[in-house]
Amino acid sequence: MIKNEEVGILVVDDEASVRESLYKWFKTDGYRVDTAENAVAAMDKLGQGMWDIILLDIKMPGMDGLEFNRKIQEVDPDIVVIIITAYATVDSAVQALKEGVYDYISKPIDPDNLNILVRNAMEKRKLTRENVQLRRKIDTLIARDHIVGDSRQMQEVLEKVAAVAQTDATVMIQGESGTGKELVALAIHGNSLRRYGPIITVNCGAFAETLLESELFGHEKGAFTGAHRLRKGKLQQADRGTIFFDEIGTISPKMQIDLLRVLDTKTVTPIGSDAGVNVDFRIISATNRDLGKAVTDGEFREDLYFRLNVFTIHVPPLREREGDIPVLARHFIEVFARSMSKPVTGITDEAMDMFEQYAWPGNVRELRNVIERAVVLCQGETITPEHLSFPFRFKAQQRPGESLEDMEKDHIARIVEKAGWNISKASQILKIDRSTLYSKIKKYGLGEGP
Amino acid sequence: MNPPPLYILLVGPFPETHLLGPLSRYLERAFGLPVRLHEATLDPEAAFDPSRKQYHSSEILLQILNAAPPDAHRLLGLTALDLFVPILTFLFGEAQYDGPAALVSIHRLQSEFYGLPPDPMLLRERTLKEAVHELGHTFGLIHCAVPRCVMNASTGVEGIDAKSLLFCPQCQRKLEAGASRS
Numbered sequence: 001m002i003k004n005e006e007v008g009i010l011v012v013d014d015e016a017s018v019r020e021s022l023y024k025w026f027k028t029d030g031y032r033v034d035t036a037e038n039a040v041a042a043m044d045k046l047g048q049g050m051w052d053i054i055l056l057d058i059k060m061p062g063m064d065g066l067e068f069n070r071k072i073q074e075v076d077p078d079i080v081v082i083i084i085t086a087y088a089t090v091d092s093a094v095q096a097l098k099e100g101v102y103d104y105i106s107k108p109i110d111p112d113n114l115n116i117l118v119r120n121a122m123e124k125r126k127l128t129r130e131n132v133q134l135r136r137k138i139d140t141l142i143a144r145d146h147i148v149g150d151s152r153q154m155q156e157v158l159e160k161v162a163a164v165a166q167t168d169a170t171v172m173i174q175g176e177s178g179t180g181k182e183l184v185a186l187a188i189h190g191n192s193l194r195r196y197g198p199i200i201t202v203n204c205g206a207f208a209e210t211l212l213e214s215e216l217f218g219h220e221k222g223a224f225t226g227a228h229r230l231r232k233g234k235l236q237q238a239d240r241g242t243i244f245f246d247e248i249g250t251i252s253p254k255m256q257i258d259l260l261r262v263l264d265t266k267t268v269t270p271i272g273s274d275a276g277v278n279v280d281f282r283i284i285s286a287t288n289r290d291l292g293k294a295v296t297d298g299e300f301r302e303d304l305y306f307r308l309n310v311f312t313i314h315v316p317p318l319r320e321r322e323g324d325i326p327v328l329a330r331h332f333i334e335v336f337a338r339s340m341s342k343p344v345t346g347i348t349d350e351a352m353d354m355f356e357q358y359a360w361p362g363n364v365r366e367l368r369n370v371i372e373r374a375v376v377l378c379q380g381e382t383i384t385p386e387h388l389s390f391p392f393r394f395k396a397q398q399r400p401g402e403s404l405e406d407m408e409k410d411h412i413a414r415i416v417e418k419a420g421w422n423i424s425k426a427s428q429i430l431k432i433d434r435s436t437l438y439s440k441i442k443k444y445g446l447g448e449g450p
Numbered sequence: 451m452n453p454p455p456l457y458i459l460l461v462g463p464f465p466e467t468h469l470l471g472p473l474s475r476y477l478e479r480a481f482g483l484p485v486r487l488h489e490a491t492l493d494p495e496a497a498f499d500p501s502r503k504q505y506h507s508s509e510i511l512l513q514i515l516n517a518a519p520p521d522a523h524r525l526l527g528l529t530a531l532d533l534f535v536p537i538l539t540f541l542f543g544e545a546q547y548d549g550p551a552a553l554v555s556i557h558r559l560q561s562e563f564y565g566l567p568p569d570p571m572l573l574r575e576r577t578l579k580e581a582v583h584e585l586g587h588t589f590g591l592i593h594c595a596v597p598r599c600v601m602n603a604s605t606g607v608e609g610i611d612a613k614s615l616l617f618c619p620q621c622q623r624k625l626e627a628g629a630s631r632s
Contacts, residue, residue, distance in 0.1 A: 003592075004595075015536070017508070017535065017536045017537070018536060018537045020508070020539055021508070021535040021536065022540060024544075024547065025538075027547060027592070028545075028547060028587055028592050028593055028594065029593045029601075029603060030592040030593060051561045084537075106541045107536075107537060107538055108502075108534070108536065108537055108538055109538055110539045110605075111538050111540070111541075111605040112606055115603065115605055115606075154562075295610040318559070447598065448561065
């Protein structure tokens with residue numbers, strides 16, 4: 001809460017009794033207060049101190065209140081100006097409101113109204129200040145580099161982000177799970193003209209069809225069983241901002257049609273309502289599927305695919321950007337050490353070698369989780385191999401290839417490792433019988449050491 | 451040696467004389483000063499505004515100052531007239547911030563003003579609160595954010611009724627500091 005002594009009020013009125021009375025009134029309320037008998041004197045005081053609220057008589061000899069208000073707006077548009085007027089000049093007061101004056105008050109003033117008006121003006125000033133601070137904070141947060149990586153592949157991603165962010169183009173982000181597609185979406189939004197608006201994320205894969213419909217479009221009260229109150233959908237929440245559809249490849253054919261209609265009309269009709277609501281948002285989608293193939297296979301509408309895929313950004317898997325592994329590892333060590341207040345500052349060469357040898361099927365997310373766990377376990381300043389949990393026994397030359405056999409070998413090895421070489425447990429996870437698992441372990445030479 | 455007194459001056463006709471005893475006793479306790487009634491000839495009609503049918507508070511305050519006995523420590527004008535200053539519709543009272551004089555009107559403290567039956571006890575309580583409040587300003591106290599503190603600002607009788615007759619601890623400390631200064 002703002003304290004009264006932190007608020008500066010300047011009273012500008014040619015009548016001495018008005019100046020004196022208001023000075024006294026605000027002084028006993030603890031405000032920092034000063035007076036000026038005309039616009040010229042007020043202009044001097046405007047340059048001398050920080051004023052939050054100016055009470056301004058509309059009728060003054062020389063420069064009148066309206067003209068002086070324009071000067072104030074030029075000097076500091078955040079100052080809250082309240083016009084004091086007689087009944088005869090209400091028209092002028094209305095004109096002043098159109099010119100950015102916060103409010104006007106008629107003489108003589110009811111003491112209660114004066115207090116409420118000043119309190120509201122302070123609240124407005126506080127909100128304006130908060131708004132400025134939040135915008136600065138947003139700019140600082142955006143300026144901070146959330147996407148970590150020096151590799152050529154990631155630099156290309158960042159170049160694409162910079163190129164597309166300032167446009168309002170629809171973007172499709174493709175990449176495996178855990179590569180950081182949401183961070184790329186945030187970076188696009190954060191560098192766009194819509195950055196002070198919201199970014200609303202919809203994880204399409206997390207909802208059944210009917211739930212997703214309600215989530216996206218919202219509903220009227222009583223639209224269906226359980227709709228106890230009106231609810232604004234995500235599309236409406238994203239107005240003037242960005243909507244980010246994660247896992248867009250999972251939406252049903254019906255939702256694909258509904259979404260296409262929204263994109264065409266930029267109008268949302270909540271469930272149970274007849275009236276459409278105009279919305280203005282940018283769309284960013286992400287998928288780990290090959291949507292082009294899904295179109296060929298008839299699983300995804302071609303028209304929607306082309307609407308969403310105006311500009312494509314491919315986020316490479318971690319195994320294709322080896323050089324980023326040490327950078328990311330150090331970044332996550334710093335992040336987790338700070339959040340857990342632990343003195344961990346580094347990692348041994350041996351542990352880092354293991355990181356660089358590993359294939360990281362879960363990508364950056366997996367690396368992040370491994371480091372989080374390691375920081376929890378680490379009692380000293382340096383992470384060593386004992387703090388690591390992932391199956392780092394795979395060397396670079398043993399990375400899975402693209403064949404089904406390679407993938408199977410990699411998967412079985414990971415599960416067996418995860419189960420601590422308990423074959424019964426591993427076979428249950430893999431849903432194959434123990435004898436089949438044994439034969440596959442033998443076939444792939446697992447457990448024979450690097 | 452006795453401290454110099456706080457004088458009460460009646461401004462204009464003041465039929466509610468039953469308030470004077472309790473008011474004097476309470477002010478003596480609250481401010482630690484002897485309280486005396488001062489018979490002075492004031493001319494409130496000079497402060498009357500026929501268009502508003504009210505009395506200019508600041509002008510009456512000046513008259514009180516001019517009528518001050520030489521040994522006065524503080525002066526409290528008490529009136530039944532309806533007070534105003536040009537910019538405001540009305541005032542319950544006015545005081546010189548960190549100065550000797552204060553003025554309180556019971557005009558709008560009376561239940562009858564709001565169409566209700568007379569309530570002498572309520573009037574007494576409101577009058578005591580307003581007198582302490584305005585005199586508090588003369589000791590350099592400003593409005594207090596503590597809702598129950600007598601220095602909390604009131605722009606209506608509801609606000610006066612909601613606060614107590616007492617200073618909050620912080621205002622009490624400031625009052626003592628102000629009293630020793632003057």
